[in-house]
Amino acid sequence: MIKVSHLSKEFELSKKQRKELDTTDTKAVAVSDVSFECKPGRVFSLLGPNGAGKTTTLRMLSTIFKPTTGSIEIAGIDALSNPQEARKKIGFLTGSTGLYARLTPNELIKYFADLYGVPKNVCEERKQKLYDLLDMNEFQGKRIGKLSTGMKQKVSIVRTMIHDPEVIVFDEPTSGLDVITAENIIQLIRDCRTQGKTVIFSSHIMSEVDLLCDDIAIIHKGGLLFNGTMDTFRSGMQAKNLTAEFIRIVNQSKTTQT
């Protein structure tokens, strides 16, 4: 379970940034008063155009960024007062996640298992299960730098799942990946839902959202424009399809703001 309440994030602007943005403001608001809930066994999608605040929100959930105001609860743990405990419950995967090219998948998985405090025998058991599932046994001892993008993504999946997290955060997990590699991620998200895990993922690929989502939130310029179930979203649609409805909602917010 993820509970986000009145979450805001402001970044201080450097002189250089102020000049670039042609503003006199000393702060930029990335996320403003965002509240939502992600339930176990359901997939929550955070949808928004580039620069809407999706990544900042997910970084706050995964405790990389500290919110300016608001609260975050991860699997019953207050992520602000106890970030280390909250992190134990989270698995974090992005499409652009880099891996240590000079390590082998085995070494990398062991490293992360150690960081999460996973006992050796449990780690071995989980690793083997995931290797079999993702057909990774052949390249487990090769240096990651020599693996293909698809193989690397499989390593990232094992790395995300090795501590069996209750909550999984996917930040544009399929961006830049080919269809076959992206399918691995889609399958992983489905499996997580089946296993009763809480899944939140950000995307701007409507077909993925359509395929996977149970709940949806649309974020634009740091604020939520919609927050509800996918069924509610579909039933209230004024445009022909999801993409058109998404564009309509975003454009409508621009008109309202002006």
Place this chain on the structure above:
Amino acid sequence: MIFTIFKKELKDTLRDRRTLIMMLVIPLLLFPIILNVFVAISSSFQEEAATKTVKIGLVGPNDNYVKEQLENLPESLGKKEIIMYKDTTAMKEDLKKDTLQFALFIPNDFKKFKDELKPAPVTVYYNATDMGMQERAESYLETIEDIAQQERYLDLDLKEEELKPLNVEYSNVASTKEMIGKLAGGILPYIFIAFGFIGCMYPAIDLFTGEKERGTIETLLTTPVARWQILFGKMGVVVLSGLLAASCALLGLFLSIEVFKIVDDPKLLEVIHEILSFKFIILLYALLFPLTVFFAGLMIPIAVYAKSFKEAQSIITPLNILVVMPAMVGFFPGIELNAITASIPVVNVVLATKELIAGTLDYGLLALSFSVMLLLAIIAVIVSFKRFDKETNVVIS
């Protein structure tokens, strides 16, 4: 957790060819190569000088005294060939063309000066670009002058000791160890500082900027490990790399002396062995450890701030000059370790090491130098932590 991170970062670093070359290979091989080349070149020069026939031009009477004495000089002073010239014009031309190594002008009335017991004029022509030839001419003429002087004492029936009012003897109270320490002792800390800095540089950039650039830091920060633990684990590898690079340079120097026998003077060798005692090495590392932590602490905030490997490198490289320059203080004789110099970072390590080699170290000043470096190292660690803890600096948004 710190050790888990340290172990992984060390493994990662040791698999990076570029870091490995800068950290281990270059420091280890540099001194054996440089010293071997230096010894080979200098001995080949010496050999060439010993076997080379020096051509000496001479303008003056055919039967002059200088020519006669020059011909009589033993071959142990170097082979020579005398070429007579009628005037100085052609002689100077040949000197410029390097056909002659040096030349002497003996006036026609040279004998008259000698007979009248007056100093006889001799002009030496040489080409300053032909190294060592002025010195060769000086050594020949000093020998000839000595012979002429002895002859003059005999002619005047004088005893040499009666013309010498003082018999001065110089006695050096400094031991060879002290002399090595004060005169050449600056080289050792310089090597350590230069290589310690370079050794820290690549891992610092790779483990902080590199991780940011490759997008791996974000994943690491989502693990339940405190940021200070991540920083300490990484910093440990940076410090170890600096110490390893400096130690490899020392090992290279040691190999040059012990295996390649660069030093053939047994007395000097004995002194070097005496200097490289267990106590010396322990004290040296006691000074180097906070220095390397200080280097790491200087580089990490830059590496954390930089957005790319190139950017980090372009900031840290000039810093190298700034840090290594004070280490050159050790090359100047006369600058001693005192309360002021012991308070100047880098300079204090260089001077304390010099004193350590010479065996004249004041332990109070050593403690002051160590405390200053330790304090700076602590400040550098705090600054690094503050920078690493700043969320905007660890993630490229």
